[in-house]
Amino acid sequence: MDDPKQYVVKPYLVTRRLQPENQETPIQFIENDIIHNSLFYRRNHFSYPKLTYSNYFLPINGLVTTPLLLSMQNILQLPSKTLEVVLECSGNKRSLFEPKVFGEQWEKGAISQGVWKGVPLVTLLEFSGIMEGAKEVVVEGYDVGIRTDLDKSFSYTRSLPLEKALHPDTIIAYKFNNQPLSFKHGFPFRLIVPQWYGMASVKWIKQISVIGSHFTGPFQDTDYMYYPNQNNDNDAHPVSTMNVNTTIQKPLDMARLNSGKHVIKGIAWTGKGYIKKVEISTDNGSTWSNAKVREPISGYKWACWSYEWSAAEKGIYTIKSKATDSYGQTQPIKPYWNRKGYGYNAIDQIKVKIE
C-alpha cells in the first residue's frame, strides 16, 4: 500500500459518445505544449475499422500519369518532414452556441497538438504525376459505415483542392510525438492538413485519387458545411481553414479564488497566419490588456499565453480572452451561428468569484 502510484492524480479524456468513440481533451488541465497520445481528442464517424496490415498497400490513382501501389515500406523510405501541428475539430465548442445546436456537445477540448512526422503528399503525387485537368485530391479512409440520414454505407472520404494537396506541409503522417502513429489516430497513415479543421486530416488512409471535378460525398457536401439558416440551405459554404481562437485554461470557470495575484493562462491559435496578440479583459470586456504570448510566431502550433492579474477586491469577475492573427482576423463577440455548429470562435470567457 505504499505504492507511490496510488497518489498519482491525472486528467482523462472526456467522453461525449462511445459508439463511435468521441472523446475530448481535458484542455483546462493540460500543462504541456504537446498532448500525450492518450489525451489527444478522439473524433470518429464510424466504429474503428478492422485492418489487416500484412497486405497493406496504398493505391494512388485517378488523373495520374503512373498509378501507384505503395507498400508501407515504400512510403517509410521516402524523405520525411516533421511538423508541429494543432488539430481542431470543427465542432469544438459547439455546446456554446445559442440557440443550441444538436449533435456532439463538444466543450472546449476538441483540440490537440503534437509532432507529426510523415511524407509530403506532394512527394507521392510527383511520383505518380498529375494529369492535366486535375482539380482535387480525394483521400479515402478505411473507416466505413451506414449513414442513417442517407440509409446507405459510406467510407469517410474527403477531398482537398489541388493547391492545398500540393502544399509541402500537407503530409501523410506515420509518427506522432516520435512514436508510431497509434491505431486510434489512423495507423498506418493519416493525412495531416495544417491550418484546416480536423475533418480534413483523414485517418487510416485507404486510397488517394486525383479527380477532375468537385468531389461530392456526405462528409464533403452535407456535413462540414456552414448552414447559416435554421430552415434552409441558402448560403451554405464549406468548412476549411480554422478560425482565430483562444481558450482560457486557468482559472477554471466558476472557480472561487482568494483575493491576490492570479495567473490567467490559455492557448491561442489560428488557421492562416500566426497569432499576433492576445488581449485579456477582467472587467467583462470594458478594458483590455495584452497577455504575454510565449511561443514563437511561426509554424502550426498554438501559442501559449499568460496574464498576471491582481484581484484586489472581492466580487464576481467575468474574464475574457481575444486573439488577433497576422491577417488582422480577430474573435467576434458573438459566434457565427450555423445549423450544424461549426467553427465557433467567439471571444472566450469564464467567471470567477474572488472571496
Added chain:
Amino acid sequence: MDDPKQYVVKPYLVTRRLQPENQETPIQFIENDIIHNSLFYRRNHFSYPKLTYSNYFLPINGLVTTPLLLSMQNILQLPSKTLEVVLECSGNKRSLFEPKVFGEQWEKGAISQGVWKGVPLVTLLEFSGIMEGAKEVVVEGYDVGIRTDLDKSFSYTRSLPLEKALHPDTIIAYKFNNQPLSFKHGFPFRLIVPQWYGMASVKWIKQISVIGSHFTGPFQDTDYMYYPNQNNDNDAHPVSTMNVNTTIQKPLDMARLNSGKHVIKGIAWTGKGYIKKVEISTDNGSTWSNAKVREPISGYKWACWSYEWSAAEKGIYTIKSKATDSYGQTQPIKPYWNRKGYGYNAIDQIKVKIE
C-alpha cells in the same frame, strides 16, 4: 498492431479539479449497476494523506467507558456486514442551479454505488461503551490541510447524531466490490453512512470520538449547510439525507436521433425510504407515463428504470424524469436554490432532436 486492446472504447472519470482531486463518474456511460472502482467519483477536500500503515491504530475515545486502540487486525476480525450503498456528493448537479453557484461545477456524475463490506460502527461502540450524556459521534479523517477562508489547518472531520451513528447499517468499510478498499477511497477504513450525502462517509479514518455536545467544525457548520439566501446566513440548516432524484442516462442530451423506437433509461434514488415510481414525460411535462423500475425496492442502491418511447414525428423533444419515493417525496420542478449549491434534485431533463 493486431492487438485487440487497440479497439477498446471506454469512458473515463471527468475531471473537475486536480488539486485536490475531484473527478466525476461518466454516469451517462455506465452500463452496470455496480461502479468499477476506477470510475467511482472522487471528491477530496485536501491532497491525499501520506499514511504509513505499519503502525495504524484506530482510537475510540471521548465519552466512552473503555477507550480503545484497535489494530487493523482487531477490526478485520469483528463480525462484518455487506451492503450495497449509493454515495452521492451533496454538490452533485451543482452546475444546473440558476442563478449559477460558484465552486466545483459537478454535472450529473458525482454519484456512484457499489458493495461495501465492513464492521458496524455500533459494534465498536458497544465494545467501548457509551457514557451518559453522549450526543454525537465525531469521525476524523487523515486528510488535512489549510482552509484559506479560515487561514488555518483542519482535518476533514464530521459528526453524526447518536441515532445515525448507532444504526446497524452505518459501517466502517474496508472492502469495496469484494476488493480491499482502494487508497483513494479511504484505505484502510472508511465510514459508510447509507442514506446521507457523501460528505458523511469520512475516508481514511483516524479517530472516533463520542462527545456530549454539538460538534462544530468547518466541514460541519460552515460547509455542508443549506444557505437559502444569497447575502446572509438566515435559515441555514445542515445537509444530511439525500433527496429523491433521477438522472436520465440515455439518450444523451442534445442527441440527434432517427424517428422510431428509443429506450429512455436512467437511475433513481432517495435517502429515506425507497423509490416507489418513476415517471417520464416526452412532451416537456404535459403528460407523464410510468417507467419500468427494475430493481427490488429495498436496500440502499439506486433503482434502474427504462421507458420505451416511440418517436414517430420529427422535431425537438424535451424529455423529463421524476421519481417519487415511499415517503411520498417527489422531485420539484425548480430546485431548492442555496448559496453553496447542495442537494439539487429538480426533475431531470434532456432535449433530443428526431430527424
